[in-house]
Amino acid sequence: MTSSPDISKLKIERSAKAQIPGRRARRRKWVRLALLAAALAAAAAVAMRKAGGKADVDTVTVAQAYPSQNYTLLNATGYVVAQRKAALSSKATGRLEWLGVLEGSKVKKDEVIARLENRDVSAALGQAQANIKVAQANLEQGQAELLDAQQAYKRAGELLAQKFIAAASYDSALARYNKARAAIAAQRAAIAAAQAYAQSAQVALDQTVIRAPFDGVILTKSANVGDNITPFSSAADSKGAVVTIADMDTLEVEADVSEASIAKIKAEQPAEIQLDAFPELRLAGVVSRMVPTVDRSKATLLVKVRFVERDPRVLPDMSAKVAFLSQAVPAQDKAAVTAVQPAAIAAREGKTFVFVVENEKVRQVPVTSGRKVGELVELKGVKPGDKAVLNPDARLQDGQPVSVVKK
Structure with a gap:
């Protein structure tokens, strides 16, 4: 009798049947995680490699600040x-003959700065001084005549007392004496008048000379030698102020x-x-x-x-x-200090530093922060003019290429 075939070996185990889909599911899960990690890495790489593989950074300039x-x-x-400032001119009218200063010249009080042509005024002063001498000579002559008249009057009085001369002779001597005295008063008045005229001529001469009213510096020069100077500059082609002093x-x-x-x-x-x-x-x-x-x-x-x-x-x-x-x-x-915005200072592992941009790369520079100066913070370790990274990314590393964002 022919035996029936054994088909028990063809039976599929249910446990193995259940295990195959589980492994596939786990495999698909790991593949998905790997693809996600690769995508994140690629995104990070793209973000860090913009502008030719350089990280974009914003910078701020390290400055000098004053604690004041x-x-x-x-x-x-x-x-x-x-x-105290003055525009110097002359009360006299005339042509500028000499100018002894330039812009920036330092002058002392009463120092002569400029001079107008003054030959006519100088001649008038000379005449006035001569008149004084004439009046003084007349006074000396009058004093001599007064002395002679006084002696004659005295002798006439003595002779009249002795009945040697008539009263008319005595009266004549008295009249001569009184006349000599009056002449003396007139001659003294003439001297005073001549001196007053000479003083007036001296003032007129002084007005042709421009002097510094105080110690100062010449700021501007408004006239040149040869210009016509008038007190109020009302005439055509004339100047008012010669220089300005402060x-x-x-x-x-x-x-x-x-x-x-x-x-x-x-x-x-x-x-x-x-x-x-x-x-x-x-x-x-x-x-x-x-x-x-x-x-x-x-x-x-x-x-x-x-x-x-x-x-x-x-x-x-x-x-x-x-x-x-x-x-x-x-x-x-009072002295200036080096300072930077607080956002440029970074801290990692208990160390404080800033990233300085040099040759399109960042250099990590250790720094020591100090007091606050206005909106900045005093900093030691960098120098004014350095370009520091503002708000540095946590992934930014020493020596990393960077591209500065232009605002």
Whole structure:
């Protein structure tokens, strides 16, 4: 009898049947995770390799800051103005014959600056002085005549007492004596008149000479030798002022302060003056006075700030900035310090540093931060002018190529 075939070996185990799909599911899961990781890596690589494989960064310039900012209550702008200034001319009218100064010349009080043609006035003075000598000679002659008349009158009195002469002779001697006395008074008056005329001629001569009214510096030269000078410059082709002079010791900054900020300022308040021409120059000042009139059109008050520290480079009409301070700046806070925005400072693993951009790469520079200076932070380890990365990314590394984002 033929036996039936054994088909038990063809039976599929259910456990193996269930295991195959499970492995495939796990495999598909890992593949998906690997693809996701690759996509994230690719995205990160794309983000870090923009602009030719360089990371985009924003930079800020390391600057010099002055700690005096911490004492500033108010800022204002203005101009340097000489409080003692004069346009020099002559009361006389004439042609400018000599000019002894140039722009920038330093002069002393009463020093001769210029001179007009004065030969006619000089001749008049010479004539007046000669008249004085003539009057003095007449006085000497009159005094001699008075002495002779006095002696004759005395002798006539003695002879009359002895009945040697008639009374008429005595009267004649008396009249001569009185006449000589009157002549003396007239001659003295003539001398006084001649001296007054000579003084007038001297004044006229002095008016042809232009002198410095005070110690100062010549600012401008308005006339040249040969120009006609008139007191009020009313004639055609004539000049009024010859030069303009200023006393540099009276330089002050005149600043307009908003009417709403007047309460922050008072007389003798310390201030710091910065000139636009010399930004690195910071000069101590003090509020000299406040002009007691408000400009209605601008709603400002004119405040004058006197220089406590002077510099020969300060000139009239320079633009200036004035910082009104709560107190005088201490000596240790007068020097500039290196400072940067706080957002440029990074910290990792307990170390503080900044990323400085050099040759399209970043260099990690260790720094030490200090006090706050205005909106900046004092920093040691970098120098003014360095380009520091602002808000550096946590993945930014030392030596990494970067591209600076242009704003």
